[in-house]
Amino acid sequence: xxxxxxxxxxxxxxxxxxxxxxxxxxxxxxxxxxxxxxxxxxxxxxxxxxxxxxxxxxxxxxxxxxxxxxxxxxxxxxxxxxxxxxxxxxxxxxxxxxxxxxxxxxxxxxxxxxxxxxxx
Numbered sequence: 276x277x278x279x280x281x282x283x284x285x286x287x288x289x290x291x292x293x294x295x296x297x298x299x300x301x302x303x304x305x306x307x308x309x310x311x312x313x314x315x316x317x318x319x320x321x322x323x324x325x326x327x328x329x330x331x332x333x334x335x336x337x338x339x340x341x342x343x344x345x346x347x348x349x350x351x352x353x354x355x356x357x358x359x360x361x362x363x364x365x366x367x368x369x370x371x372x373x374x375x376x377x378x379x380x381x382x383x384x385x386x387x388x389x390x391x392x393x394x395x
Contacts, residue, residue, distance in 0.1 A: 326371035338378035353389035
């Protein structure tokens with residue numbers, strides 16, 4: 276095989292890998308619609324203390340934000356919960372997943388899986 280052919284194959288292979296990574300990145304951002312996941316996470320900042328401690332009171336602003344997000348894009352809430360941003364903020368996913376129940380949100384997706392967690 277000539278060196279030109281090898282070079283073309285290497286370039287083609289590299290382009291395919293980069294394109295696949297780009298497509299995966301774009302589809303992963305889709306859980307929150309047109310809203311970047313970082314913005315969705317920031318909107319849930321009133322929930323920080325409740326997402327770290329089961330004994331912390333859940334502020335009404337948190338419940339309102341969570342309820343709206345469940346109604347509009349429940350997959351977004353899961354994506355935020357499992358995001359590196361949540362981990363950096365010290366959020367415990369096992370505790371955070373209980374917030375919809377602690378807020379008495381009626382339309383929460385009970386029994387749905389979010390990573391290894393199940394919505395109570």
